[in-house]
Amino acid sequence: MATANSTQEKRVLSIQSHVVAGYVGNKAASFPLQLLGWEVDPVLTVSFSNHTVSPPSVHALCYGRWGGSKFDAAHLEDVFSALDANGLLRQSHLLTGYVPGADALKVVVRAVDRLRAVNPSLVYVLDPVMGDDGRIYVSESVIPIYKALLPRATCATPNYFEAELLTDVKILDAASLQLALRTFHERYRIPNIVISAVSLPVSELAKLGFVDASSLVDRAPTSRMLVCSGSTITSAPGEPLTTVSFGIAFPELAEHYEGVGDVFSSLVVGRFPSSAEPAFAAHPVSPLAHTVELAIASLQGILGKTRQHALSLVKARPDMIVPREGETADERVRRLRTVELRLVQSQQEILNPVVQYRAVRFSGVPSS
Amino acid sequence: MATANSTQEKRVLSIQSHVVAGYVGNKAASFPLQLLGWEVDPVLTVSFSNHTVSPPSVHALCYGRWGGSKFDAAHLEDVFSALDANGLLRQSHLLTGYVPGADALKVVVRAVDRLRAVNPSLVYVLDPVMGDDGRIYVSESVIPIYKALLPRATCATPNYFEAELLTDVKILDAASLQLALRTFHERYRIPNIVISAVSLPVSELAKLGFVDASSLVDRAPTSRMLVCSGSTITSAPGEPLTTVSFGIAFPELAEHYEGVGDVFSSLVVGRFPSSAEPAFAAHPVSPLAHTVELAIASLQGILGKTRQHALSLVKARPDMIVPREGETADERVRRLRTVELRLVQSQQEILNPVVQYRAVRFSGVPSS
Numbered sequence: 001m002a003t004a005n006s007t008q009e010k011r012v013l014s015i016q017s018h019v020v021a022g023y024v025g026n027k028a029a030s031f032p033l034q035l036l037g038w039e040v041d042p043v044l045t046v047s048f049s050n051h052t053v054s055p056p057s058v059h060a061l062c063y064g065r066w067g068g069s070k071f072d073a074a075h076l077e078d079v080f081s082a083l084d085a086n087g088l089l090r091q092s093h094l095l096t097g098y099v100p101g102a103d104a105l106k107v108v109v110r111a112v113d114r115l116r117a118v119n120p121s122l123v124y125v126l127d128p129v130m131g132d133d134g135r136i137y138v139s140e141s142v143i144p145i146y147k148a149l150l151p152r153a154t155c156a157t158p159n160y161f162e163a164e165l166l167t168d169v170k171i172l173d174a175a176s177l178q179l180a181l182r183t184f185h186e187r188y189r190i191p192n193i194v195i196s197a198v199s200l201p202v203s204e205l206a207k208l209g210f211v212d213a214s215s216l217v218d219r220a221p222t223s224r225m226l227v228c229s230g231s232t233i234t235s236a237p238g239e240p241l242t243t244v245s246f247g248i249a250f251p252e253l254a255e256h257y258e259g260v261g262d263v264f265s266s267l268v269v270g271r272f273p274s275s276a277e278p279a280f281a282a283h284p285v286s287p288l289a290h291t292v293e294l295a296i297a298s299l300q301g302i303l304g305k306t307r308q309h310a311l312s313l314v315k316a317r318p319d320m321i322v323p324r325e326g327e328t329a330d331e332r333v334r335r336l337r338t339v340e341l342r343l344v345q346s347q348q349e350i351l352n353p354v355v356q357y358r359a360v361r362f363s364g365v366p367s368s
Numbered sequence: 369m370a371t372a373n374s375t376q377e378k379r380v381l382s383i384q385s386h387v388v389a390g391y392v393g394n395k396a397a398s399f400p401l402q403l404l405g406w407e408v409d410p411v412l413t414v415s416f417s418n419h420t421v422s423p424p425s426v427h428a429l430c431y432g433r434w435g436g437s438k439f440d441a442a443h444l445e446d447v448f449s450a451l452d453a454n455g456l457l458r459q460s461h462l463l464t465g466y467v468p469g470a471d472a473l474k475v476v477v478r479a480v481d482r483l484r485a486v487n488p489s490l491v492y493v494l495d496p497v498m499g500d501d502g503r504i505y506v507s508e509s510v511i512p513i514y515k516a517l518l519p520r521a522t523c524a525t526p527n528y529f530e531a532e533l534l535t536d537v538k539i540l541d542a543a544s545l546q547l548a549l550r551t552f553h554e555r556y557r558i559p560n561i562v563i564s565a566v567s568l569p570v571s572e573l574a575k576l577g578f579v580d581a582s583s584l585v586d587r588a589p590t591s592r593m594l595v596c597s598g599s600t601i602t603s604a605p606g607e608p609l610t611t612v613s614f615g616i617a618f619p620e621l622a623e624h625y626e627g628v629g630d631v632f633s634s635l636v637v638g639r640f641p642s643s644a645e646p647a648f649a650a651h652p653v654s655p656l657a658h659t660v661e662l663a664i665a666s667l668q669g670i671l672g673k674t675r676q677h678a679l680s681l682v683k684a685r686p687d688m689i690v691p692r693e694g695e696t697a698d699e700r701v702r703r704l705r706t707v708e709l710r711l712v713q714s715q716q717e718i719l720n721p722v723v724q725y726r727a728v729r730f731s732g733v734p735s736s
Contacts, residue, residue, distance in 0.1 A: 018386070020409045020447060021456040027410075034399050034712045041388045042395075044415050047439070049450035067450030068443065071415070075437055079388060082417035082435030086701045088389040333454045344402045 009092065011039040012269055013115065015108055016097035016262065018044040020068075023341045024051045025098050028259040029266035031343055032298070032350045036270045041091060043079060045099045046070045051258050051336070073103035080111045090118050095269045096149075097262055098129040102141040109145065112152050123272055126153035127265040130162050147188070155192035155272070155288075156184065157265040163195045171198055174207035178362060181231040181245050192288050194230040196264055199252060208247050209363035225249045228296055229362075232288045244286045245362040248296050254322050257306060257339050260299065267295035267350075289359035296357055301349025306342040313338050377460065379407040380637055381483065383476055384465035384630065386412040388436075391627040391709045392419045393466050397634035399711055400666070400718050404638045409459060411447060413467045414438045419626050419704070441471035448479045458486050463637045464517075465630055466497040470509040477513065480520050491640055494521035495633040498530050515556070523560035523640070523656075524552065525633040531563045539566055542575035546730060549599040549613050560656050562598040564632055567620060576615050577731035593617045596664055597730075600656045613730040614657045616664050622690050625674060625707050628667065635663035635718075657727035664725055669717025674710045681706050 012033060017025030026042040033040045048068035083089045094115055099105045116122050128146040131137050143165060150156060150166065160171050167183040169176055177198055184193040202223050231245035271294045273280040273287035280287035307321075314320035321339050324331070343350075380401060385393030394410040401408045416436035451457045462483055467473045484490050496514045499505050511533060518524060518534065528539050535551040537544055545566055552561040570591050599613035639662045641648040641655035648655035675689075682688035689707050692699070711718075 013388075018410075018412065020381075020411050020451060021454075031399070031402050035403070035715075037712055039712060042386075043388050044386065044412075047412050047415065047443075047447070049447045050454060050456060066454075067446035067448070069446075075415075078435035078437075079415070079417045080435070083388060086389075086418060086434075087698075088418060088701075088705070330455075333456075337456070344405055344407060347403075 009039060010037060011041065011091045012093040012095055013041045013043065013089070013091040013111075014095045014097075014266070014269075015043045015045060015099065015111070016095070017046045017048065017100075018042075019048050019050050021050045021340075022336065023259040023343055024262050025259075028262035028341070028343070029095065029097070032263060032266050033270045035347055035350050038093075038270060041083075041088070043076070044071060045076070045104060070100045071104065073101075073107045076104055076107040076111075080107065080114070084114060089115055091115065092119065092121075092123065093269055093272070094122060094124040095127070095265060096124075097127045097265060098138075099142070101139050102145055105142050105145045105149075109149055109152075112149065116152065122154075123269070124153045124155075125265060125269045125272065126150065126156045127261065128156060128158050128162050128166060129261075130165060132159055132161055132261075134161060136165075150184070150188035150190050153190055155194060155268065156190055157194045157196055157261075157268055159196045159261055160198040171195075173200065174204040177208070177227070177229055177247075178245065181229060182241075182243065185231065185233050185241060185243055189233075191233045192230070194228070194268060194288070194292055196261055197226045197228050199224050200227050205249055209360050210247070210249060211360075224252060226252050228292060230286075230288050230292050230359075232286050246285045246289045246292075246359040247362060248289075248292060248357050248359050250296065250300065250357045253303065253307070254318070255307065255310070255339055256323050257303060257341060258336060259341055260303070263302065263341065263343070264295055264299055267298055268292065271295055283359075285359045285361045289361075293355050293357070293359050294353050297353030297355040298346075298350050300356065301353060302341060302343060302346040305346050305349065306339060309342050309345075310339045377407060378405060379409065379459045380461040380463055381409045381411065381457070381459040381479075382463045382465070382634075382637075383411040383413060383467065383479070384463070385414045385416065385468075386410070387416050387418055389418045389708075390704065391711055392630050393627075396627040396630035396709070396711070397463065397465070400631060400634050401638045403715060403718050406461075406638060409451075409456070411444070412439060413444070413465075413472060438468045439472070441469075441475045444472055444475045444479075448475065448482070452482060457483055459483065460487065460489075460491065461637055461640070462490060462492040463495070463633060464492075465495045465633060466506075467510070469507050470513055473510050473513045473517075477517055477520075480517065484520065490522075491637070492521045492523075493633060493637045493640065494518065494524045495629065496524060496526050496530050496534060497629075498533060500527055500529055500629075502529060504533075518552070518556035518558050521558055523562060523636065524558055525562045525564055525629075525636055527564045527629055528566040539563075541568065542572040545576070545595070545597055545615075546613060549597060550609075550611065553599065553601050553609060553611055557601075559601045560598070562596065562636060562656070562660055564629055565594045565596050567592050568595050573617055577728050578615070578617060579728075592620060594620050596660060598654075598656050598660050598727075600654050612654045614653045614660075614727040615730060616657075616660060616725045616727050618664065618668065618725045621671065621675070622686070623675065623678070623707055624691050625671060625709060626704060627709055628671070631670065631709065631711070632663055632667055635666055636660065639663055651727075653727045653729045657729075661723050661725070661727050662721050665721035665723045666714075666718050668724065669721060670709060670711060670714040673714050673717065674707060677710050677713075678707045 030040045167180045169180040227247045229247040231243050235242040271291045280290050283290035310321045398408045417434050535548045537548040595615045595617050597615040599611050603610040639659045648658050651658035678689045
């Protein structure tokens, strides 16, 4: 008897957090993937009332109070064992995000190996959620486990800070960004890497191959731009390493939106290069560049809608939606509710993204 | 400063189970509601690998094995307290489904009262998930708590068995179905009631007001039909009770699909009568009849797509997707995977249902 799996359906196992209110983790990832036609099997690593972001001592960008609990390693082991016993651990794709501790992450490593054993062509997108803006908000004991996981992944989607933790490269300019990308390939043999956003002075963009860097700056409110970069190994195993790398530059926003990274990694999985779709092979830079252009385009659409809605709520006073030093817990809660992602209202932006920011092939060769 | 809540947005707090694989509870409810433009805040009562349906001793319609855990009352209390402290317990709508025990359900009762205190116009759809087909699969200690909850609800969506437990009316025919509907109004003063599906001989349909009952039977594979019925109080408080009741008849299917009731209750919330939409007031039977017609139409569309997909997987051998006496755990798992609801593939059916089965106003007056 045939099973659903024999039809090679689009099904992703997504191992991330759950929150009641707001959009982070599986709450941010599930809807865009489902809208794009994916079956999503969400394994939950925590169940919280709302986003916590960080340990109780670090509150600058988070709700002040939350309730709920983390799932321990035994719970996750129990869930994976039951899925396996029922033949339900046969997904075509895997996405892992926030896992709060080393013991739970070790259970995830075993699940990855089991999934890969059942389905050798598994596509695994690893978002090594550890921190942001110079702060770690998980146990540091997860870092070596993420390093052991990276060679098992098809693609990773760290932010700049996580990329620094995993490559020991401080990302400050065009050269160090390219070095970080290359270090992922060299150190972990991971075939694809995407660093979600690095803030760079516009002067660095020309060094990366952006020919119209000066025109870009007109669209940016500051002299810096965010660059989302990606790289794919093009050489065969055993051959000298060759890669194709690219960047997509877009303006920085003054506001802080929760869950953007989680929506991004879900869109990278949801739009991952597929040999069945000719548009990927036809892209002038690389199949991965096509993926990331679409993901960034959807995200920009969602953020545009979110910002517009937030401004309508605060009667067009933009200062009310920007994080402020010393804001009270109540102010923080109101601000975060006001800038909550307009995900369910952005179905067209998710389904039919309009690509405004194009991928540019990196021209320089990094020193290593 | 205005908050998102001041805009009267469509936001539903949905208190139900979570499963990794398959569609029941919040996994079944969230996507249809989000697709219809609702913000969904899902509070999870359990986190399981897959559907369990029933205690370990009763396996006929469920996966043979599962893993995960129930959330205890303290966890739920913690989540609700944090939501309340953060001003995040202000939803416009509330949906409650599977809550595994009396202690947890008591926490839900307090959350309902808190929500109603914050928002007196709260719309609360209560799905009193207790059992099906003559079997209870929750602790019997929840029954009196559901009876205490019913007067707090705007609408309840029991299946026939749950309706029997709550009304002490054995539903066997046209008269007892109408009596059960009326008993909900009389005993609990609940303004709206929907009994999701009662299997009735076609001969009973004429007594309910179906003028073309004999033509209906041509569309049914058996001499029985399923009737989804609903009723709304039309009299003012203190006046003698008057109601408008209706039924929608549609064919029974031989297969068993998990999560149908949970999708249905989510569609009742998502399509609940709104004074802002004239189509509800314009319906020839009642606003609730419009809601239920749309919900049934979406569900029939989803089931049609699910059945077609299941048959394609088993090479058009319908016997392979029908529950069989004495099937092994492996056979059960394969069957349930095969008939898993095609929810993400049924976006058009959810967004733009084609109403094929119309509501008929009940003509008889039940004896009481």
